[in-house]
Amino acid sequence: MKKLLILPTLFLLASCASQTAVQTPADPLQALTEQVAQAPDSVRYATYWSEYLKSPQPLRTLEAQDRYQSEMIELESGRKTCTEINWEKITQLNSISLLPHLSAAECYESAGNSEQANYHQNIFNFIATGILSSRRGDTFYSAYEIASWADAEDLLSMSGYEILDNYFEFAASRSGLYRVYNVRDPDNSKVRKIYFDNSRFLHRLLEIQYPFAGLSDSLYKNIIQPLAESDYAARHAVGQVQEAEGEFQQAEQTYLEAIGMGSLTANISLGNLCLEGNSTMFAVDECAQLFVAAADLGLQEGKILLAYITTIGLGIEVDTELASQLLASAAVTMLKGEAEYAMALLLASNQYNMPRTELAKHYLQLSSQQGYAPALLDLAGSHMKGKPGQEEIFADLISQAAEKNYPPAQFYYGKYLLEVAGNNQIHEGIHFLQQSAGAGFPAALYLRGRIAENGLYQQKEDEQSALQDFEKAALSWHHPAQFRMGVLNSTGKLVPTNHELAYGWYALCAKINNLECVTNLGYASAMGAGVEQDYHRAIKIYQYAAQQGSARASYNLGLLYQNGQGVEKDLHQARQYLAQAAEAGSTEAMNALGMLYLNQSEDTQDYAEALAWFERASKHHSMYGLYNQGRMYEQGLGVNKDQGQALELYKIASELGHTGASLKLARAYSSDELKEYDLQKAIHFLTLASEQSGNNIVRETLLNCQKAQYCSELDIGKLVSLLSKAE
Numbered sequence: 001m002k003k004l005l006i007l008p009t010l011f012l013l014a015s016c017a018s019q020t021a022v023q024t025p026a027d028p029l030q031a032l033t034e035q036v037a038q039a040p041d042s043v044r045y046a047t048y049w050s051e052y053l054k055s056p057q058p059l060r061t062l063e064a065q066d067r068y069q070s071e072m073i074e075l076e077s078g079r080k081t082c083t084e085i086n087w088e089k090i091t092q093l094n095s096i097s098l099l100p101h102l103s104a105a106e107c108y109e110s111a112g113n114s115e116q117a118n119y120h121q122n123i124f125n126f127i128a129t130g131i132l133s134s135r136r137g138d139t140f141y142s143a144y145e146i147a148s149w150a151d152a153e154d155l156l157s158m159s160g161y162e163i164l165d166n167y168f169e170f171a172a173s174r175s176g177l178y179r180v181y182n183v184r185d186p187d188n189s190k191v192r193k194i195y196f197d198n199s200r201f202l203h204r205l206l207e208i209q210y211p212f213a214g215l216s217d218s219l220y221k222n223i224i225q226p227l228a229e230s231d232y233a234a235r236h237a238v239g240q241v242q243e244a245e246g247e248f249q250q251a252e253q254t255y256l257e258a259i260g261m262g263s264l265t266a267n268i269s270l271g272n273l274c275l276e277g278n279s280t281m282f283a284v285d286e287c288a289q290l291f292v293a294a295a296d297l298g299l300q301e302g303k304i305l306l307a308y309i310t311t312i313g314l315g316i317e318v319d320t321e322l323a324s325q326l327l328a329s330a331a332v333t334m335l336k337g338e339a340e341y342a343m344a345l346l347l348a349s350n351q352y353n354m355p356r357t358e359l360a361k362h363y364l365q366l367s368s369q370q371g372y373a374p375a376l377l378d379l380a381g382s383h384m385k386g387k388p389g390q391e392e393i394f395a396d397l398i399s400q401a402a403e404k405n406y407p408p409a410q411f412y413y414g415k416y417l418l419e420v421a422g423n424n425q426i427h428e429g430i431h432f433l434q435q436s437a438g439a440g441f442p443a444a445l446y447l448r449g450r451i452a453e454n455g456l457y458q459q460k461e462d463e464q465s466a467l468q469d470f471e472k473a474a475l476s477w478h479h480p481a482q483f484r485m486g487v488l489n490s491t492g493k494l495v496p497t498n499h500e501l502a503y504g505w506y507a508l509c510a511k512i513n514n515l516e517c518v519t520n521l522g523y524a525s526a527m528g529a530g531v532e533q534d535y536h537r538a539i540k541i542y543q544y545a546a547q548q549g550s551a552r553a554s555y556n557l558g559l560l561y562q563n564g565q566g567v568e569k570d571l572h573q574a575r576q577y578l579a580q581a582a583e584a585g586s587t588e589a590m591n592a593l594g595m596l597y598l599n600q601s602e603d604t605q606d607y608a609e610a611l612a613w614f615e616r617a618s619k620h621h622s623m624y625g626l627y628n629q630g631r632m633y634e635q636g637l638g639v640n641k642d643q644g645q646a647l648e649l650y651k652i653a654s655e656l657g658h659t660g661a662s663l664k665l666a667r668a669y670s671s672d673e674l675k676e677y678d679l680q681k682a683i684h685f686l687t688l689a690s691e692q693s694g695n696n697i698v699r700e701t702l703l704n705c706q707k708a709q710y711c712s713e714l715d716i717g718k719l720v721s722l723l724s725k726a727e
Contacts, residue, residue: 027055028051028054028055029048029051029052029054029055029057029095030092030095032047032048032051033048033092033095033123036048036122036123036126037118037119037120037122037123038122040122040125040126043126045126045127045129045130045131045133046130048096048126048127048130049096049130049145052095052096052147053200053201053204057093057094057095057096058147058201058204058205059204059205060093060094061094061147061148061201061205063093064090064093064094064097065094065097065148065150067090067093068090068093068094068097068099068100068103071085071090072103082107082110082111085107087100087103087104087107087108087116087120090104091104091120091123094147094148095123096127096147096151097147097148097150097151098124098127098128098151098154098155099150099151099154101120101121101123101124101127102120102121102124102158104116104120105117105118105119105120105121105124108120128155128158131144131145131146131151131155132144132155135440136439136440137194137195137196138192138193138194138195139195140169140171140176140178140195140197140476141440141441141442141476142195142407142439142440143178143195143196143197144194144195144196144197145196145197145198145200146196146197146198146201147198147201148198148201149179149196149198152179152181152196153181156181156183156194159186160186161181161183161184161185161186161194162183162184162186163181163182163183164181164182164183164184164191164264164297164298164299165181165182165263165264165265165297165298165299166179166180166181166182166233166265167179167180167182167233167236167237167263167265167266168180168224168233168234168236168237168240169195170220170237170240170241171477172214172477172479172508172511172512173214173511173512174214174217174219174220174241175211175213175214175215175219175477175508175511176197176199176211176214176219176477177197177199177202177219177220177223177224178195178196178197179195179196179197179198179233180193180194180195180196181193181194181196182264182265182298182299184298184333189333190333190334190335191298191299191300191333191334199211199213199219202219202223206218206222206223209504211475211508212504212507212508214508214511215504215507215508215511220237220241224237224238224241225238231261232258232261232262232263232266233258233263233265235254235257235258235261235263235266236254236255236258236263236265236266236269238254239251239252239254239255239258239266239269240269242254243269243273243278248273248278248279248280249280251273252270252273252278252279252280252281255269255270255273256270256281259293264293264294264297264298264299265294265299267290267291267293267294267299267302268290268291268294268299268301268302268305270282270290271287271288271290271291271294271302271305272305272351272352274286274287274290275287275309275314275315275351275352276351276352283315284314284315285315285316286315287309287314287315288306288309288315288316291303291305291306291309292306300330300333300334300339301342303326303327303329303330304326304327304330304339304342304343304346305346306323306326307322307323307324307326307327307330307343308323308343308346308347308352309352310322310323310326311323311343311347311359312347312353312356314352314353327339327340327343335372336370336371336372337366337367337368337369337370337371337372337375338367338372340363340364340366340367340370340372340375341363341364341367341372341374341375341378343363344360344361344362344363344364344367344375344378345360347359347360347363348360348364364378364379365379368397371400371404373400373401373404373405373406373409374401374406374408376397376398376400376401376404376409377397377398377401377406377408377409377412379397380393380394380397380398380401380409380412381394383397391420394416395416398412398413398416399413401413402414402432402435405435405439407435407436407439407440407441407444408436408441408443410432410433410435410436410439410441410444411432411433411436411437411441411443411444411447413429413432414428414429414430414431414432414433414434414435414436414444415429415433415447416429417429417432418430418433418457423458426457426458429457430457430459433447433448433451434448437469440472440476442472442473442476442477442478442481443473443478445469445470445472445473445476445478445481446469446470446473446478446480446481446484448465448469449465449466449467449468449469449470449473449481449484450466452465452466452469453466453494463494464494466494467488467494467495470484470485470488471485474505474508477508477512479508479509479512479514479517480509480514482505482506482508482509482514482517483505483506483509483514483516483517483520485502485505486502486503486504486505486506486509486517486520487502487520488502489501489502489505490502490520490524490529490530498530499524499529499530500530500531501530502520502524502529502530503521503524503529503530503531504530505517506518506520506521506524507521513548515545515548515549515550515553516550516552518541518544518545518548518550518553519541519542519545519550519552519553519556521541522537522538522539522541522542522545522553522556523538523556525537525538525541526538526556526560526565526566535560535565535566535567536566538556538560538566539557539560539566539567541553542554542556542557542560543557546577546580549584551580551581551584551585551586551589552581552586552588554577554578554580554581554584554586554589555577555578555581555586555588555589555592557577558573558574558575558576558577558578558580558581558589558592559574559578559592561573561574561577562574562578562592562596571596574596575593575596578592578593578596579593582613582616585620587617587620587622587624587625588624590613590614590616590617590620590622590625591613591614591617591622591624591625591628593609593610593613594609594610594611594612594613594614594617594625594628595610595628596610597609597610597613598610598628598632598637607632607637607638607639608638610628610632610637610638611629611632611637611638611639613625614626614628614629614632615629618649618652621656622656623652623653623656623657623658623661624653624658626649626650626652626653626656626658626661627649627650627653627658627660627661629649630645630646630647630648630649630650630653630661630664631646633645633646633649634646634664646664647664647665647668649661650662650664650665651665654685654688657692658692659689659692659693662685662686662688662689662692663685663686663689665681665682665685666682666683666685666686666689667682668682669681669682669685670682670686
């Protein structure tokens with residue numbers, strides 16, 4: 001879509017007389033507007049967009065649109081001439097709207113006032129170029145960001161696209177909302193989809209912090225439902241929600257209403273509902289007519305679905321020749337291989353009927369032979385887990401897809417080169433990862449963020465770049481990135497600590513059932529972090545996550561039952577939940593179980609069980625398991641005392657970062673506990689302990705005594721005691 005915008009005459013404007021020059025406004029947005037008009041290259045579009053969202057203008061959008069439309073009606077009817085329109089007032093009401101600036105520019109041009117014409121033309125070009133410059137518009141993560149949906153249609157029309165239909169697409173359990181246009185490209189007559197995103201604007205309108213409107217379903221309740229009275233795309237979206245909630249009869253009626261209002265896509269949705277056997281109005285043999293209606297009006301999805309049902313005989317007789325004709329007809333207005341790929345996906349799916357695996361593979365091969373990137377990527381995936389020797393085929397296919405500038409393929413190929421191909425391929429791997437991330441692919445942004453955060457693959461550590469990538473990925477509904485944003489905000493790493501914001505991020509990814517996020521919501525409720533403390537709510541959340549397989553939720557539940565927080569103290573329940581977590585691989589739970597069995601004040605004491613759980617944790621390189629195992633050998637708890645074995649376990653735990661183990665060793669080497677008294681080793685382990693604990697007082701005192709070369713057993717003993725108290 002990145003092409004020079006065609007600027008047709010939108011209105012028959014009467015002669016325009018010169019008007020008073022625009023006065024320099026006092027507010028920041030108008031000041032930026034003046035700067036854009038005079039020197040467009042001196043202002044970043046992102047800065048202008050941000051200032052617009054902070055201004056009162058989004059809240060006055062409807063008023064501004066109504067004012068402009070009223071003036072245009074007056075103008076077109078001849079009741080007003082251009083000289084009677086206050087263009088400055090019209091454009092300042094909503095400075096980011098495209099058509100008012102274009103109309104003003106055309107008006108001034110016809111009046112011979114080139115200065116004012118250039119003023120508004122510069123603003124128009126700046127906004128249009130800003131919208132189109134950093135996105136591709138071909139999918140949700142590269143959607144063009146706008147304020148008004150009217151601007152989306154204006155951009156498409158002025159670029160020469162024929163708009164066939166449009167619909168709304170939800171993301172992440174209705175947390176995100178995109179408007180998608182089915183258009184015909186004027187350059188090649190191909191039919192394609194173009195995505196637009198005005199979520200930031202809608203959040204400003206709703207006065208909800210971005211991107212959290214979806215948590216209260218505000219985008220649906222406060223935008224889609226009211227809009228559905230007059231907008232067929234919104235009415236269709238209501239039907240989609242009803243269908244997703246199992247309200248099939250209501251959805252069917254809503255789809256019919258949307259069709260009556262002009263929606264083509266609603267025919268596809270109603271046809272799908274029919275094929276799935278959820279229609280009360282249409283028999284399966286009548287489903288095809290709904291796809292015919294959509295296909296006749298230009299939606300190629302209708303033809304492909306017709307080709308599918310005639311191929312397998314779903315509701316109609318099998319007719320392979322007709323299916324081939326339909327698919328070929330659809331392919332004429334689609335990218336090479338796109339129609340065959342869509343057919344392959346339908347045949348591989350069990351949405352309507354049993355999967356036809358071999359036939360799906362056939363169409364996937366046909367698509368990949370035509371060089372269609374998604375097909376090449378899918379075909380590569382089928383070789384990745386194959387027999388030895390398949391890796392070369394995988395690498396060849398995925399590299400072909402990546403070379404076609406397909407962001408998902410660029411990501412997977414870059415990741416493959418970084419993780420599998422070795423150091424000699426790092427540069428090329430980073431290159432493909434950068435391309436994918438630059439196109440906005442969420443998984444690529446997240447991986448690039450992790451690389452920058454930790455300085456991996458020979459890249460420089462850059463925490464600010466990492467934060468930007470995490471946030472971009474999180475805003476594109478990448479749930480690991482949302483979890484990461486929650487962690488960063490709750491720990492204060494890279495950003496100031498903000499438990500409320502962290503809770504919002506966790507809630508977003510919990511909506512799509514990310515168990516780490518669900519568990520952290522429980523933790524936030526238990527701790528009162530970003531939300532009112534509520535142990536009962538925490539327990540309900542933990543129980544849900546534990547049932548879904550979250551080891552950490554089971555572990556946290558075990559601790560609540562062990563401590564009697566929000567529930568009656570119940571060691572039997574505690575053991576059950578901790579064992580559940582331990583069996584799932586949680587070393588924290590293994591150690592907690594060991595401590596539960598070790599505790600002499602509980603009726604659960606069982607030294608053999610305690611040692612077994614500590615040993616199990618140690619095998620997973622748990623410094624706590626090693627340390628606790630060492631304590632049992634040191635004190636002879638359930639085993640014969642064995643100071644040597646204890647010290648060996650402490651040494652491994654110390655190497656893994658356990659402060660207490662380092663202190664144990666420092667004390668042992670600085671006293672007569674060992675046969676070989678070694679003050680230098682004592683100093684070494686005490687230094688480790690001070691570094692592991694972050695105790696600068698001990699560290700500085702130790703450094704001073706070393707510099708003075710008078711560190712003695714007494715000094716070391718005092719420092720060990722000091723650090724032990726701090727522990």
